[in-house]
Amino acid sequence: MKCYDCTQEVREGTVAIGVCSGCGLFTCQDHSDVVAVPVARLNGLGTSHRRAPARTVVCRTCRAAGTAH
Numbered sequence: 001m002k003c004y005d006c007t008q009e010v011r012e013g014t015v016a017i018g019v020c021s022g023c024g025l026f027t028c029q030d031h032s033d034v035v036a037v038p039v040a041r042l043n044g045l046g047t048s049h050r051r052a053p054a055r056t057v058v059c060r061t062c063r064a065a066g067t068a069h
Contacts, residue, residue, distance in 0.1 A: 003028035005059065022062030032057050 004025040006014035016026035036053035 001026045003031055005031040005061075018057035020059040020062055021056045022058055022065075025059060027057065027059040032059050033063055034058075035063070 001016045003011075003014045003016045004027065006012075006028055014028045014030070017029050018027060018032060019025070020027050020032065034055050035058050037056050038053050039050040041048055041050075
């Protein structure tokens with residue numbers, strides 16, 4: 001698959017490295033960020049958080065818009 005933002009900029013040959021978790025578009029390394037996402041689960045009457053966060057790919061547009069997890 002090809003990066004959506006590169007296609008809009010008429011840059012050919014850019015391969016996508018992942019799918020944005022915010023909007024679902026394919027994104028390349030230049031147009032994306034890998035962000036840490038805290039992992040929480042229900043534990044009795046509260047929640048428990050894992051020590052190591054998960055990671056997710058977010059395009060720069062969604063990250064700037066604040067829709068990143």
